[in-house]
Amino acid sequence: MSNALAIATVTQALALLIEHNLHPEIDMAVSVETRRPPAEPELDPKITVFLYQVTHNPSMRNNDLVTRAADGTLLKRPAAALDLHYLISAYGEENELVGQRLIGSVVRTLHEIPVLPKELIAEAAERPYLGGSDLAESLQRVRFTPAQMDVDETSKLWGMLHNTPYALSVVYQASLVLLDGHEKPVPAKPVERPDVRVLPFGAPGAPERPSAGAPEAEPERAEETGERAGKQAEEAPPKGTDETRGHADEARKRAEAKQVADARPVTDVAATTNVRATVAKAAASGGARAAKKAEPKARNTGGRSRTRKATGGATGSGSSGHAKDATGHADGTDRTDDGGKS
Incomplete structure:
Protein backbone atom coordinates (compact mmCIF):
# COMPACT_ATOMS: atom_id res chain seq x y z
CA MET A 1 0.00 0.00 0.00
CA SER A 2 1.21 3.52 -0.83
CA ASN A 3 -0.01 7.05 -1.35
CA ALA A 4 -0.61 9.02 -4.54
CA LEU A 5 3.13 9.67 -5.08
CA ALA A 6 3.71 6.01 -5.94
CA ILE A 7 3.32 6.49 -9.71
CA ALA A 8 5.98 9.21 -9.94
CA THR A 9 8.21 7.29 -7.55
CA VAL A 10 8.15 4.21 -9.78
CA THR A 11 9.08 6.30 -12.81
CA GLN A 12 12.03 7.92 -11.07
CA ALA A 13 13.19 4.60 -9.60
CA LEU A 14 13.06 2.98 -13.05
CA ALA A 15 15.31 5.74 -14.44
CA LEU A 16 17.77 5.17 -11.58
CA LEU A 17 17.72 1.42 -12.18
CA ILE A 18 18.68 1.89 -15.83
CA GLU A 19 21.31 4.51 -15.04
CA HIS A 20 23.04 2.41 -12.36
CA ASN A 21 23.34 -0.66 -14.59
CA LEU A 22 24.70 0.77 -17.88
CA HIS A 23 28.26 -0.33 -17.14
CA PRO A 24 30.46 -2.16 -18.02
CA GLU A 25 29.07 -2.41 -21.58
CA ILE A 26 28.54 1.34 -21.96
CA ASP A 27 31.76 3.34 -21.40
CA MET A 28 30.34 6.78 -22.14
CA ALA A 29 28.36 9.34 -20.26
CA VAL A 30 24.64 8.72 -20.78
CA SER A 31 21.84 10.87 -19.46
CA VAL A 32 18.64 9.08 -18.39
CA GLU A 33 15.65 11.45 -18.35
CA THR A 34 12.06 10.91 -17.29
CA ARG A 35 10.39 12.74 -20.19
CA ARG A 36 8.68 12.14 -23.50
CA PRO A 37 10.85 11.45 -26.61
CA PRO A 38 12.33 14.67 -28.00
CA ALA A 39 10.89 16.25 -31.12
CA GLU A 40 14.40 16.66 -32.61
CA PRO A 41 16.88 13.77 -32.99
CA GLU A 42 19.52 13.75 -30.26
CA LEU A 43 23.17 13.14 -31.09
CA ASP A 44 24.32 12.87 -27.49
CA PRO A 45 23.79 9.50 -25.77
CA LYS A 46 20.42 9.71 -24.04
CA ILE A 47 17.69 7.40 -22.73
CA THR A 48 14.16 8.66 -22.13
CA VAL A 49 11.70 6.95 -19.77
CA PHE A 50 8.18 8.04 -20.73
CA LEU A 51 5.03 6.93 -18.90
CA TYR A 52 2.48 7.02 -21.71
CA GLN A 53 -0.47 5.13 -20.12
CA VAL A 54 -1.93 4.21 -16.72
CA THR A 55 -4.57 1.46 -16.54
CA HIS A 56 -6.45 -0.38 -13.82
CA ASN A 57 -5.22 -3.89 -13.15
CA PRO A 58 -7.96 -6.27 -14.40
CA SER A 59 -7.35 -8.99 -11.79
CA MET A 60 -7.45 -6.58 -8.81
CA ARG A 61 -10.01 -4.07 -10.07
CA ASN A 62 -12.90 -5.41 -7.99
CA ASN A 63 -10.87 -6.51 -4.99
CA ASP A 64 -12.29 -3.85 -2.67
CA LEU A 65 -15.92 -3.53 -3.73
CA VAL A 66 -17.35 -3.98 -0.24
CA THR A 67 -15.53 -1.41 1.89
CA ARG A 68 -18.33 -0.08 4.13
CA ALA A 69 -21.01 -1.58 6.35
CA ALA A 70 -24.73 -0.84 6.06
CA ASP A 71 -24.43 2.05 8.52
CA GLY A 72 -21.58 3.62 6.54
CA THR A 73 -18.75 2.42 8.78
CA LEU A 74 -15.52 1.85 6.86
CA LEU A 75 -14.60 -1.83 6.98
CA LYS A 76 -11.57 -1.89 4.70
CA ARG A 77 -9.28 0.80 3.40
CA PRO A 78 -9.91 1.25 -0.35
CA ALA A 79 -6.99 0.74 -2.72
CA ALA A 80 -6.69 1.37 -6.47
CA ALA A 81 -4.65 -1.30 -8.32
CA LEU A 82 -2.80 0.20 -11.30
CA ASP A 83 -0.54 -0.92 -14.15
CA LEU A 84 2.01 1.55 -15.55
CA HIS A 85 3.06 1.40 -19.23
CA TYR A 86 6.47 2.85 -20.14
CA LEU A 87 8.06 3.73 -23.46
CA ILE A 88 11.87 3.62 -23.18
CA SER A 89 13.73 5.19 -26.11
CA ALA A 90 17.45 5.49 -26.87
CA TYR A 91 19.30 8.20 -28.81
CA GLY A 92 22.88 8.72 -29.97
CA GLU A 93 25.23 8.71 -32.91
CA GLU A 94 23.78 6.28 -35.44
CA ASN A 95 27.13 5.62 -37.14
CA GLU A 96 28.40 4.14 -33.86
CA LEU A 97 25.08 2.34 -33.12
CA VAL A 98 24.78 4.14 -29.82
CA GLY A 99 21.00 3.80 -29.68
CA GLN A 100 21.15 0.04 -30.22
CA ARG A 101 23.85 -0.36 -27.58
CA LEU A 102 21.77 1.56 -25.09
CA ILE A 103 18.61 -0.43 -25.81
CA GLY A 104 20.57 -3.66 -25.33
CA SER A 105 21.72 -2.46 -21.93
CA VAL A 106 18.14 -1.55 -20.95
CA VAL A 107 16.75 -4.94 -21.93
CA ARG A 108 19.56 -6.78 -20.12
CA THR A 109 19.02 -4.76 -16.94
CA LEU A 110 15.23 -5.22 -16.77
CA HIS A 111 15.53 -8.92 -17.57
CA GLU A 112 18.15 -9.42 -14.87
CA ILE A 113 16.39 -7.22 -12.27
CA PRO A 114 12.66 -7.42 -13.05
CA VAL A 115 11.55 -6.40 -9.53
CA LEU A 116 12.17 -2.82 -8.45
CA PRO A 117 14.59 -2.84 -5.46
CA LYS A 118 13.53 -1.04 -2.29
CA GLU A 119 16.83 0.85 -1.99
CA LEU A 120 16.25 2.46 -5.39
CA ILE A 121 12.72 3.42 -4.34
CA ALA A 122 14.10 5.04 -1.22
CA GLU A 123 16.74 6.88 -3.30
CA ALA A 124 14.08 8.13 -5.69
CA ALA A 125 11.97 9.36 -2.77
CA GLU A 126 14.85 11.64 -1.73
CA ARG A 127 13.97 14.01 -4.55
CA PRO A 128 12.35 17.21 -3.24
CA TYR A 129 9.32 16.77 -5.44
CA LEU A 130 8.79 13.18 -4.14
CA GLY A 131 9.03 13.95 -0.45
CA GLY A 132 6.47 12.01 1.54
CA SER A 133 6.35 8.99 -0.77
CA ASP A 134 5.90 5.74 1.18
CA LEU A 135 6.25 3.28 -1.70
CA ALA A 136 9.35 1.74 -0.09
CA GLU A 137 7.21 0.63 2.87
CA SER A 138 4.66 -1.14 0.69
CA LEU A 139 4.51 -4.93 0.85
CA GLN A 140 3.52 -5.09 -2.81
CA ARG A 141 6.58 -5.25 -5.06
CA VAL A 142 6.62 -3.64 -8.52
CA ARG A 143 7.61 -5.96 -11.38
CA PHE A 144 8.54 -4.98 -14.95
CA THR A 145 7.31 -7.13 -17.83
CA PRO A 146 8.12 -6.55 -21.53
CA ALA A 147 5.11 -5.87 -23.76
CA GLN A 148 4.90 -7.27 -27.29
CA MET A 149 3.80 -4.70 -29.87
CA ASP A 150 3.52 -5.24 -33.62
CA VAL A 151 4.12 -2.61 -36.31
CA ASP A 152 0.54 -1.30 -36.24
CA GLU A 153 0.46 -0.86 -32.47
CA THR A 154 3.87 0.81 -32.52
CA SER A 155 2.71 3.17 -35.27
CA LYS A 156 -0.37 4.13 -33.25
CA LEU A 157 1.74 4.71 -30.16
CA TRP A 158 4.18 7.02 -31.91
CA GLY A 159 1.29 8.66 -33.75
CA MET A 160 0.02 9.96 -30.39
CA LEU A 161 3.31 11.84 -30.01
CA HIS A 162 2.60 14.73 -32.39
CA ASN A 163 5.60 15.83 -34.50
CA THR A 164 7.88 13.34 -32.77
CA PRO A 165 10.06 11.19 -35.06
CA TYR A 166 10.33 7.48 -34.34
CA ALA A 167 13.33 6.23 -32.38
CA LEU A 168 14.43 2.76 -31.39
CA SER A 169 12.49 1.90 -28.23
CA VAL A 170 11.02 -0.85 -26.04
CA VAL A 171 7.78 -0.99 -24.06
CA TYR A 172 7.50 -2.33 -20.49
CA GLN A 173 4.60 -2.72 -18.09
CA ALA A 174 5.04 -2.14 -14.34
CA SER A 175 2.60 -3.87 -12.01
CA LEU A 176 1.27 -3.81 -9.40
CA VAL A 177 0.99 -0.31 -7.88
CA LEU A 178 -1.57 0.10 -5.09
CA LEU A 179 -2.81 3.56 -4.13
CA ASP A 180 -4.43 3.80 -0.68
CA GLY A 181 -7.27 6.06 0.33
CA HIS A 182 -6.89 8.72 3.03
CA GLU A 183 -9.53 7.37 5.41
CA LYS A 184 -8.52 4.52 7.69
CA PRO A 185 -11.02 1.98 9.07
CA VAL A 186 -11.73 1.71 12.76
CA PRO A 187 -9.71 -1.18 14.20
CA ALA A 188 -11.73 -4.23 15.14
CA LYS A 189 -12.35 -5.00 18.79
CA PRO A 190 -10.02 -7.61 20.26
CA VAL A 191 -11.31 -10.97 21.39
CA GLU A 192 -11.88 -10.75 25.14
CA ARG A 193 -12.70 -14.39 25.90
CA PRO A 194 -12.56 -17.41 23.62
CA ASP A 195 -15.71 -19.53 23.88
CA VAL A 196 -15.61 -23.01 22.37
CA ARG A 197 -18.39 -25.51 23.14
CA VAL A 198 -18.80 -29.15 22.11
CA LEU A 199 -22.38 -30.48 22.20
CA PRO A 200 -23.80 -33.84 21.08
CA PHE A 201 -26.62 -34.04 18.58
CA GLY A 202 -29.98 -33.41 20.20
CA ALA A 203 -28.68 -31.21 23.01
CA PRO A 204 -30.16 -27.70 23.42
CA GLY A 205 -28.42 -25.33 21.05
CA ALA A 206 -26.72 -28.10 19.07
CA PRO A 207 -27.28 -28.51 15.32
CA GLU A 208 -29.52 -31.26 14.02
CA ARG A 209 -28.07 -34.58 13.01
CA PRO A 210 -27.45 -34.66 9.24
CA SER A 211 -29.71 -37.01 7.34
CA ALA A 212 -28.23 -40.08 5.67
CA GLY A 213 -29.63 -38.95 2.32
CA ARG A 308 -45.11 -99.43 -15.13
CA LYS A 309 -43.01 -101.21 -12.51
CA ALA A 310 -46.12 -102.68 -10.88
CA THR A 311 -47.54 -103.84 -14.21
CA GLY A 312 -44.27 -105.41 -15.19
CA GLY A 313 -44.10 -107.32 -11.87
CA ALA A 314 -47.68 -108.67 -12.17
CA THR A 315 -47.42 -109.99 -15.70
CA GLY A 316 -43.81 -111.04 -15.61
CA SER A 317 -43.82 -113.29 -12.52
CA GLY A 318 -43.29 -116.40 -14.64
CA SER A 319 -40.20 -115.09 -16.33
CA SER A 320 -37.43 -113.71 -14.12
CA GLY A 321 -35.14 -113.04 -17.08
CA HIS A 322 -37.39 -110.25 -18.43
CA ALA A 323 -38.17 -108.56 -15.08
CA LYS A 324 -35.42 -105.96 -15.50
CA ASP A 325 -36.93 -104.72 -18.82
CA ALA A 326 -40.14 -103.57 -17.10
CA THR A 327 -38.53 -100.66 -15.12
CA GLY A 328 -39.15 -97.86 -17.62
CA HIS A 329 -39.11 -99.22 -21.21
CA ALA A 330 -42.25 -99.04 -23.28
CA ASP A 331 -41.72 -102.53 -24.78
CA GLY A 332 -41.39 -104.29 -21.37
CA THR A 333 -45.10 -105.26 -21.36
CA ASP A 334 -44.85 -107.00 -24.74
CA ARG A 335 -41.87 -108.97 -23.65
CA THR A 336 -43.71 -110.01 -20.46
CA ASP A 337 -46.77 -111.03 -22.38
CA ASP A 338 -44.68 -113.22 -24.67
CA GLY A 339 -43.13 -114.82 -21.67
CA GLY A 340 -46.60 -115.53 -20.15
CA LYS A 341 -47.79 -117.17 -23.33
CA SER A 342 -44.78 -119.44 -23.45
Whole structure:
Protein backbone atom coordinates (compact mmCIF):
# COMPACT_ATOMS: atom_id res chain seq x y z
CA MET A 1 0.00 0.00 0.00
CA SER A 2 1.21 3.52 -0.83
CA ASN A 3 -0.01 7.05 -1.35
CA ALA A 4 -0.61 9.02 -4.54
CA LEU A 5 3.13 9.67 -5.08
CA ALA A 6 3.71 6.01 -5.94
CA ILE A 7 3.32 6.49 -9.71
CA ALA A 8 5.98 9.21 -9.94
CA THR A 9 8.21 7.29 -7.55
CA VAL A 10 8.15 4.21 -9.78
CA THR A 11 9.08 6.30 -12.81
CA GLN A 12 12.03 7.92 -11.07
CA ALA A 13 13.19 4.60 -9.60
CA LEU A 14 13.06 2.98 -13.05
CA ALA A 15 15.31 5.74 -14.44
CA LEU A 16 17.77 5.17 -11.58
CA LEU A 17 17.72 1.42 -12.18
CA ILE A 18 18.68 1.89 -15.83
CA GLU A 19 21.31 4.51 -15.04
CA HIS A 20 23.04 2.41 -12.36
CA ASN A 21 23.34 -0.66 -14.59
CA LEU A 22 24.70 0.77 -17.88
CA HIS A 23 28.26 -0.33 -17.14
CA PRO A 24 30.46 -2.16 -18.02
CA GLU A 25 29.07 -2.41 -21.58
CA ILE A 26 28.54 1.34 -21.96
CA ASP A 27 31.76 3.34 -21.40
CA MET A 28 30.34 6.78 -22.14
CA ALA A 29 28.36 9.34 -20.26
CA VAL A 30 24.64 8.72 -20.78
CA SER A 31 21.84 10.87 -19.46
CA VAL A 32 18.64 9.08 -18.39
CA GLU A 33 15.65 11.45 -18.35
CA THR A 34 12.06 10.91 -17.29
CA ARG A 35 10.39 12.74 -20.19
CA ARG A 36 8.68 12.14 -23.50
CA PRO A 37 10.85 11.45 -26.61
CA PRO A 38 12.33 14.67 -28.00
CA ALA A 39 10.89 16.25 -31.12
CA GLU A 40 14.40 16.66 -32.61
CA PRO A 41 16.88 13.77 -32.99
CA GLU A 42 19.52 13.75 -30.26
CA LEU A 43 23.17 13.14 -31.09
CA ASP A 44 24.32 12.87 -27.49
CA PRO A 45 23.79 9.50 -25.77
CA LYS A 46 20.42 9.71 -24.04
CA ILE A 47 17.69 7.40 -22.73
CA THR A 48 14.16 8.66 -22.13
CA VAL A 49 11.70 6.95 -19.77
CA PHE A 50 8.18 8.04 -20.73
CA LEU A 51 5.03 6.93 -18.90
CA TYR A 52 2.48 7.02 -21.71
CA GLN A 53 -0.47 5.13 -20.12
CA VAL A 54 -1.93 4.21 -16.72
CA THR A 55 -4.57 1.46 -16.54
CA HIS A 56 -6.45 -0.38 -13.82
CA ASN A 57 -5.22 -3.89 -13.15
CA PRO A 58 -7.96 -6.27 -14.40
CA SER A 59 -7.35 -8.99 -11.79
CA MET A 60 -7.45 -6.58 -8.81
CA ARG A 61 -10.01 -4.07 -10.07
CA ASN A 62 -12.90 -5.41 -7.99
CA ASN A 63 -10.87 -6.51 -4.99
CA ASP A 64 -12.29 -3.85 -2.67
CA LEU A 65 -15.92 -3.53 -3.73
CA VAL A 66 -17.35 -3.98 -0.24
CA THR A 67 -15.53 -1.41 1.89
CA ARG A 68 -18.33 -0.08 4.13
CA ALA A 69 -21.01 -1.58 6.35
CA ALA A 70 -24.73 -0.84 6.06
CA ASP A 71 -24.43 2.05 8.52
CA GLY A 72 -21.58 3.62 6.54
CA THR A 73 -18.75 2.42 8.78
CA LEU A 74 -15.52 1.85 6.86
CA LEU A 75 -14.60 -1.83 6.98
CA LYS A 76 -11.57 -1.89 4.70
CA ARG A 77 -9.28 0.80 3.40
CA PRO A 78 -9.91 1.25 -0.35
CA ALA A 79 -6.99 0.74 -2.72
CA ALA A 80 -6.69 1.37 -6.47
CA ALA A 81 -4.65 -1.30 -8.32
CA LEU A 82 -2.80 0.20 -11.30
CA ASP A 83 -0.54 -0.92 -14.15
CA LEU A 84 2.01 1.55 -15.55
CA HIS A 85 3.06 1.40 -19.23
CA TYR A 86 6.47 2.85 -20.14
CA LEU A 87 8.06 3.73 -23.46
CA ILE A 88 11.87 3.62 -23.18
CA SER A 89 13.73 5.19 -26.11
CA ALA A 90 17.45 5.49 -26.87
CA TYR A 91 19.30 8.20 -28.81
CA GLY A 92 22.88 8.72 -29.97
CA GLU A 93 25.23 8.71 -32.91
CA GLU A 94 23.78 6.28 -35.44
CA ASN A 95 27.13 5.62 -37.14
CA GLU A 96 28.40 4.14 -33.86
CA LEU A 97 25.08 2.34 -33.12
CA VAL A 98 24.78 4.14 -29.82
CA GLY A 99 21.00 3.80 -29.68
CA GLN A 100 21.15 0.04 -30.22
CA ARG A 101 23.85 -0.36 -27.58
CA LEU A 102 21.77 1.56 -25.09
CA ILE A 103 18.61 -0.43 -25.81
CA GLY A 104 20.57 -3.66 -25.33
CA SER A 105 21.72 -2.46 -21.93
CA VAL A 106 18.14 -1.55 -20.95
CA VAL A 107 16.75 -4.94 -21.93
CA ARG A 108 19.56 -6.78 -20.12
CA THR A 109 19.02 -4.76 -16.94
CA LEU A 110 15.23 -5.22 -16.77
CA HIS A 111 15.53 -8.92 -17.57
CA GLU A 112 18.15 -9.42 -14.87
CA ILE A 113 16.39 -7.22 -12.27
CA PRO A 114 12.66 -7.42 -13.05
CA VAL A 115 11.55 -6.40 -9.53
CA LEU A 116 12.17 -2.82 -8.45
CA PRO A 117 14.59 -2.84 -5.46
CA LYS A 118 13.53 -1.04 -2.29
CA GLU A 119 16.83 0.85 -1.99
CA LEU A 120 16.25 2.46 -5.39
CA ILE A 121 12.72 3.42 -4.34
CA ALA A 122 14.10 5.04 -1.22
CA GLU A 123 16.74 6.88 -3.30
CA ALA A 124 14.08 8.13 -5.69
CA ALA A 125 11.97 9.36 -2.77
CA GLU A 126 14.85 11.64 -1.73
CA ARG A 127 13.97 14.01 -4.55
CA PRO A 128 12.35 17.21 -3.24
CA TYR A 129 9.32 16.77 -5.44
CA LEU A 130 8.79 13.18 -4.14
CA GLY A 131 9.03 13.95 -0.45
CA GLY A 132 6.47 12.01 1.54
CA SER A 133 6.35 8.99 -0.77
CA ASP A 134 5.90 5.74 1.18
CA LEU A 135 6.25 3.28 -1.70
CA ALA A 136 9.35 1.74 -0.09
CA GLU A 137 7.21 0.63 2.87
CA SER A 138 4.66 -1.14 0.69
CA LEU A 139 4.51 -4.93 0.85
CA GLN A 140 3.52 -5.09 -2.81
CA ARG A 141 6.58 -5.25 -5.06
CA VAL A 142 6.62 -3.64 -8.52
CA ARG A 143 7.61 -5.96 -11.38
CA PHE A 144 8.54 -4.98 -14.95
CA THR A 145 7.31 -7.13 -17.83
CA PRO A 146 8.12 -6.55 -21.53
CA ALA A 147 5.11 -5.87 -23.76
CA GLN A 148 4.90 -7.27 -27.29
CA MET A 149 3.80 -4.70 -29.87
CA ASP A 150 3.52 -5.24 -33.62
CA VAL A 151 4.12 -2.61 -36.31
CA ASP A 152 0.54 -1.30 -36.24
CA GLU A 153 0.46 -0.86 -32.47
CA THR A 154 3.87 0.81 -32.52
CA SER A 155 2.71 3.17 -35.27
CA LYS A 156 -0.37 4.13 -33.25
CA LEU A 157 1.74 4.71 -30.16
CA TRP A 158 4.18 7.02 -31.91
CA GLY A 159 1.29 8.66 -33.75
CA MET A 160 0.02 9.96 -30.39
CA LEU A 161 3.31 11.84 -30.01
CA HIS A 162 2.60 14.73 -32.39
CA ASN A 163 5.60 15.83 -34.50
CA THR A 164 7.88 13.34 -32.77
CA PRO A 165 10.06 11.19 -35.06
CA TYR A 166 10.33 7.48 -34.34
CA ALA A 167 13.33 6.23 -32.38
CA LEU A 168 14.43 2.76 -31.39
CA SER A 169 12.49 1.90 -28.23
CA VAL A 170 11.02 -0.85 -26.04
CA VAL A 171 7.78 -0.99 -24.06
CA TYR A 172 7.50 -2.33 -20.49
CA GLN A 173 4.60 -2.72 -18.09
CA ALA A 174 5.04 -2.14 -14.34
CA SER A 175 2.60 -3.87 -12.01
CA LEU A 176 1.27 -3.81 -9.40
CA VAL A 177 0.99 -0.31 -7.88
CA LEU A 178 -1.57 0.10 -5.09
CA LEU A 179 -2.81 3.56 -4.13
CA ASP A 180 -4.43 3.80 -0.68
CA GLY A 181 -7.27 6.06 0.33
CA HIS A 182 -6.89 8.72 3.03
CA GLU A 183 -9.53 7.37 5.41
CA LYS A 184 -8.52 4.52 7.69
CA PRO A 185 -11.02 1.98 9.07
CA VAL A 186 -11.73 1.71 12.76
CA PRO A 187 -9.71 -1.18 14.20
CA ALA A 188 -11.73 -4.23 15.14
CA LYS A 189 -12.35 -5.00 18.79
CA PRO A 190 -10.02 -7.61 20.26
CA VAL A 191 -11.31 -10.97 21.39
CA GLU A 192 -11.88 -10.75 25.14
CA ARG A 193 -12.70 -14.39 25.90
CA PRO A 194 -12.56 -17.41 23.62
CA ASP A 195 -15.71 -19.53 23.88
CA VAL A 196 -15.61 -23.01 22.37
CA ARG A 197 -18.39 -25.51 23.14
CA VAL A 198 -18.80 -29.15 22.11
CA LEU A 199 -22.38 -30.48 22.20
CA PRO A 200 -23.80 -33.84 21.08
CA PHE A 201 -26.62 -34.04 18.58
CA GLY A 202 -29.98 -33.41 20.20
CA ALA A 203 -28.68 -31.21 23.01
CA PRO A 204 -30.16 -27.70 23.42
CA GLY A 205 -28.42 -25.33 21.05
CA ALA A 206 -26.72 -28.10 19.07
CA PRO A 207 -27.28 -28.51 15.32
CA GLU A 208 -29.52 -31.26 14.02
CA ARG A 209 -28.07 -34.58 13.01
CA PRO A 210 -27.45 -34.66 9.24
CA SER A 211 -29.71 -37.01 7.34
CA ALA A 212 -28.23 -40.08 5.67
CA GLY A 213 -29.63 -38.95 2.32
CA ALA A 214 -29.05 -41.08 -0.73
CA PRO A 215 -27.65 -44.28 0.91
CA GLU A 216 -31.06 -44.99 2.55
CA ALA A 217 -32.62 -45.51 -0.85
CA GLU A 218 -30.22 -48.30 -1.73
CA PRO A 219 -32.06 -51.15 0.11
CA GLU A 220 -35.26 -50.29 -1.77
CA ARG A 221 -33.44 -50.57 -5.08
CA ALA A 222 -31.95 -53.87 -3.95
CA GLU A 223 -35.42 -55.18 -3.02
CA GLU A 224 -36.73 -54.24 -6.45
CA THR A 225 -33.80 -56.06 -8.03
CA GLY A 226 -34.52 -59.14 -5.91
CA GLU A 227 -38.21 -59.11 -6.86
CA ARG A 228 -37.32 -58.95 -10.55
CA ALA A 229 -34.93 -61.86 -10.05
CA GLY A 230 -37.70 -63.88 -8.32
CA LYS A 231 -40.16 -63.18 -11.14
CA GLN A 232 -37.61 -64.29 -13.72
CA ALA A 233 -37.06 -67.50 -11.76
CA GLU A 234 -40.84 -68.15 -11.62
CA GLU A 235 -41.26 -67.57 -15.35
CA ALA A 236 -38.48 -70.05 -16.16
CA PRO A 237 -39.85 -73.42 -17.46
CA PRO A 238 -39.75 -76.11 -14.70
CA LYS A 239 -37.60 -78.93 -16.03
CA GLY A 240 -36.67 -80.63 -12.73
CA THR A 241 -35.22 -79.79 -9.38
CA ASP A 242 -31.60 -79.40 -10.52
CA GLU A 243 -32.49 -77.21 -13.44
CA THR A 244 -34.71 -75.04 -11.22
CA ARG A 245 -31.86 -74.55 -8.81
CA GLY A 246 -29.65 -73.62 -11.74
CA HIS A 247 -32.15 -70.96 -12.81
CA ALA A 248 -32.31 -69.62 -9.24
CA ASP A 249 -28.52 -69.43 -8.96
CA GLU A 250 -28.28 -67.69 -12.32
CA ALA A 251 -30.97 -65.19 -11.31
CA ARG A 252 -29.19 -64.48 -8.03
CA LYS A 253 -25.90 -63.87 -9.86
CA ARG A 254 -27.59 -61.51 -12.31
CA ALA A 255 -29.24 -59.66 -9.42
CA GLU A 256 -25.92 -59.23 -7.62
CA ALA A 257 -24.19 -58.07 -10.83
CA LYS A 258 -27.03 -55.62 -11.47
CA GLN A 259 -26.69 -54.29 -7.93
CA VAL A 260 -22.93 -53.72 -8.32
CA ALA A 261 -23.34 -52.05 -11.73
CA ASP A 262 -26.30 -49.79 -10.99
CA ALA A 263 -26.39 -49.14 -7.25
CA ARG A 264 -24.05 -46.63 -5.70
CA PRO A 265 -21.64 -47.90 -3.04
CA VAL A 266 -23.31 -48.17 0.36
CA THR A 267 -21.07 -46.87 3.09
CA ASP A 268 -23.15 -48.21 5.99
CA VAL A 269 -22.26 -51.78 7.00
CA ALA A 270 -25.79 -52.48 8.23
CA ALA A 271 -27.27 -51.23 4.95
CA THR A 272 -24.90 -53.48 3.00
CA THR A 273 -25.93 -56.53 5.08
CA ASN A 274 -29.64 -55.77 4.56
CA VAL A 275 -29.12 -55.44 0.81
CA ARG A 276 -27.37 -58.80 0.54
CA ALA A 277 -29.95 -60.51 2.76
CA THR A 278 -32.80 -59.07 0.69
CA VAL A 279 -31.21 -60.22 -2.59
CA ALA A 280 -30.57 -63.74 -1.23
CA LYS A 281 -34.10 -63.96 0.19
CA ALA A 282 -35.65 -62.84 -3.10
CA ALA A 283 -33.56 -65.30 -5.09
CA ALA A 284 -34.35 -68.16 -2.70
CA SER A 285 -38.02 -67.26 -2.77
CA GLY A 286 -37.96 -67.30 -6.55
CA GLY A 287 -36.22 -70.68 -6.56
CA ALA A 288 -38.71 -72.14 -4.04
CA ARG A 289 -41.67 -70.99 -6.08
CA ALA A 290 -40.21 -72.48 -9.23
CA ALA A 291 -39.55 -75.75 -7.36
CA LYS A 292 -43.16 -75.91 -6.12
CA LYS A 293 -44.38 -75.24 -9.64
CA ALA A 294 -42.22 -78.08 -10.96
CA GLU A 295 -43.29 -80.54 -8.18
CA PRO A 296 -46.67 -81.67 -9.74
CA LYS A 297 -44.99 -82.62 -12.97
CA ALA A 298 -42.30 -84.58 -11.12
CA ARG A 299 -45.00 -86.44 -9.12
CA ASN A 300 -46.88 -87.41 -12.27
CA THR A 301 -43.70 -88.70 -13.83
CA GLY A 302 -42.89 -90.73 -10.73
CA GLY A 303 -46.46 -92.17 -10.62
CA ARG A 304 -46.29 -93.39 -14.19
CA SER A 305 -42.93 -95.00 -13.49
CA ARG A 306 -44.29 -96.82 -10.44
CA THR A 307 -47.34 -98.00 -12.45
CA ARG A 308 -45.11 -99.43 -15.13
CA LYS A 309 -43.01 -101.21 -12.51
CA ALA A 310 -46.12 -102.68 -10.88
CA THR A 311 -47.54 -103.84 -14.21
CA GLY A 312 -44.27 -105.41 -15.19
CA GLY A 313 -44.10 -107.32 -11.87
CA ALA A 314 -47.68 -108.67 -12.17
CA THR A 315 -47.42 -109.99 -15.70
CA GLY A 316 -43.81 -111.04 -15.61
CA SER A 317 -43.82 -113.29 -12.52
CA GLY A 318 -43.29 -116.40 -14.64
CA SER A 319 -40.20 -115.09 -16.33
CA SER A 320 -37.43 -113.71 -14.12
CA GLY A 321 -35.14 -113.04 -17.08
CA HIS A 322 -37.39 -110.25 -18.43
CA ALA A 323 -38.17 -108.56 -15.08
CA LYS A 324 -35.42 -105.96 -15.50
CA ASP A 325 -36.93 -104.72 -18.82
CA ALA A 326 -40.14 -103.57 -17.10
CA THR A 327 -38.53 -100.66 -15.12
CA GLY A 328 -39.15 -97.86 -17.62
CA HIS A 329 -39.11 -99.22 -21.21
CA ALA A 330 -42.25 -99.04 -23.28
CA ASP A 331 -41.72 -102.53 -24.78
CA GLY A 332 -41.39 -104.29 -21.37
CA THR A 333 -45.10 -105.26 -21.36
CA ASP A 334 -44.85 -107.00 -24.74
CA ARG A 335 -41.87 -108.97 -23.65
CA THR A 336 -43.71 -110.01 -20.46
CA ASP A 337 -46.77 -111.03 -22.38
CA ASP A 338 -44.68 -113.22 -24.67
CA GLY A 339 -43.13 -114.82 -21.67
CA GLY A 340 -46.60 -115.53 -20.15
CA LYS A 341 -47.79 -117.17 -23.33
CA SER A 342 -44.78 -119.44 -23.45
